[in-house]
Amino acid sequence: xxxxxxxxxxxxxxxxxxxTLNCSYEVTNFRSLLWYKQEKKAPTFLFMLTSSGIExxxxxxxxxxxxxxxxxxxxxxxxxTGDSAIYLCAAYGSGNTGKLIFGQxxxxxxxx
Amino acid sequence: xxxxxxTPRYLIKTRxxxxxxxxxxxxxxxxxxxxxxTPGQGLQFLFEYFSETxxxxxxxxxxxxxxxxxNSRSEMNVSTLELGDSALYLCASSWDRGDGYTFGSGTRLTxx
Numbered sequence: 001x002x003x004x005x006x007x008x009x010x011x012x013x014x015x016x017x018x019x020t021l022n023c024s025y026e027v028t029n030f031r032s033l034l035w036y037k038q039e040k041k042a043p044t045f046l047f048m049l050t051s052s053g054i055e056x057x058x059x060x061x062x063x064x065x066x067x068x069x070x071x072x073x074x075x076x077x078x079x080x081t082g083d084s085a086i087y088l089c090a091a092y093g094s095g096n097t098g099k100l101i102f103g104q105x106x107x108x109x110x111x112x
Numbered sequence: 113x114x115x116x117x118x119t120p121r122y123l124i125k126t127r128x129x130x131x132x133x134x135x136x137x138x139x140x141x142x143x144x145x146x147x148x149x150t151p152g153q154g155l156q157f158l159f160e161y162f163s164e165t166x167x168x169x170x171x172x173x174x175x176x177x178x179x180x181x182x183n184s185r186s187e188m189n190v191s192t193l194e195l196g197d198s199a200l201y202l203c204a205s206s207w208d209r210g211d212g213y214t215f216g217s218g219t220r221l222t223x224x
Contacts, residue, residue, distance in 0.1 A: 034212065041200065042116075042217040043155075088155070097167045098145045098160025098206075100213060105154060 002027045006103035021074040023089035036088040079110045116216035130191040137205030144186040149200040193223045
């Protein structure tokens, strides 16, 4: 059965710290790995990684995909209180049209 | 451009009633997926529609149904509501399968 596992489930850091969030996946006919940030309601798209794009960076956030070991990490450097949110990892398999398999999420709290 | 719009934002229903939720995708997006989010189960896939056809369905009972109209707007219906149906219902739209999915802000359904 397809599954995505995230770790840690929760994390508390102080402003300025660097955090690394982990996501491992087992998805049939894997096609892409997506990261989302959820603050109140709508998950906000961060990155999509595929075999043709295994490293992405946007400002203080970056992500890599290891297709051999079946995992991805999301790095946030110089954290700010505004980074406090739930970070969701999701995998997509081409045999499962329209369906993202989500991990449990990592709840990140950044303290001033 | 406008994002994914879900209505209503909040709903309170009584057990046994039925409910209809609406989702308007980003203009040009033809794929609409629906998810149920609860604290215990996380985000669970309900179904996906593309060009008015259901392409995929998750493991939910037949009380959960949906449809898509020619303008790509989608509705989902839950009949004979149960307390356990209380959740945040999210829809996501995409140009086609496997592309980055953009989520709406969701409908918070409370069944009493």
